[in-house]
Amino acid sequence: MQGVLGVFHHLDSTVSAIEELKKKKLGDVTVFSPTIRHELDDAIAGPNSVVRRFTLIGGLLGVSFGYWIAIWSSNYWPLVTGGKAIASWIPYTIIGFEVMVLVGALSTVAGMFINSRVPRLTATVGYDDRFSAGHFGVFIACDATKASAAEDLLRHAGAEEVRREA
Structure with a gap:
C-alpha cells in the first residue's frame, strides 16, 4: 500500500x-x-463496530443453551416433588442468564480479535x-x-x- x-x-x-x-x-x-x-x-x-452483533448473537445463543441444558437435564433425570412440573422456566432463568453472560462475553472477545485482525503478520x-x-x-x-x-x-x-x- x-x-x-x-x-x-x-x-x-x-x-x-x-x-x-x-x-x-x-x-x-x-x-x-x-x-x-x-x-x-x-x-x-x-x-x-460490528462487534456488538457478535455480542447479541452470542448472548441469544447462550441464553437458549442455558435454558435448554437445564430443561434437558431435568427431563433426563426427573425429580418429581409434590406433583410440580418437571421443567419450569422460572428457576432456570438464573442458569440461562449466567450462560448468556458467559457466551456473550466470549463471543465479544472473539469478534474483537476477528475484526481487529489479530495477530497481524505484516x-x-x-x-x-x-x-x-x-x-x-x-x-x-x-x-x-x-x-x-x-x-x-x-x-x-x-x-x-x-x-x-x-
Whole structure:
C-alpha cells in the first residue's frame, strides 16, 4: 500500500488535517496516536463496530443453551416433588442468564480479535516509533496522482514531517 505520511506534534493540527483530508477525499485515512483521543474519533467519524452483533448473537445463543441444558437435564433425570412440573422456566432463568453472560462475553472477545485482525503478520505501513512517544501520525493511502495534493495539505495543516510511503 502506498501513500503519504504526516507526523504531527499537536492534536489540534492533526484534527484539522484529518478534517481537510476527509473533505478533499484524497484516500483512506489511517491515524496513529499515542493514546485514545475522542477528538480523533470525532474527526475520523468511522462506522459503528460490528462487534456488538457478535455480542447479541452470542448472548441469544447462550441464553437458549442455558435454558435448554437445564430443561434437558431435568427431563433426563426427573425429580418429581409434590406433583410440580418437571421443567419450569422460572428457576432456570438464573442458569440461562449466567450462560448468556458467559457466551456473550466470549463471543465479544472473539469478534474483537476477528475484526481487529489479530495477530497481524505484516508490519503496518506508515507506522513510526514516534507515534508511541507523543506524536500523532496521519497516513493517507492514495496513488501517485493524489500524493502531491496530500503532501501539500499535510504541510499546510502543520505537519512536522511529510513523506511518501510505499
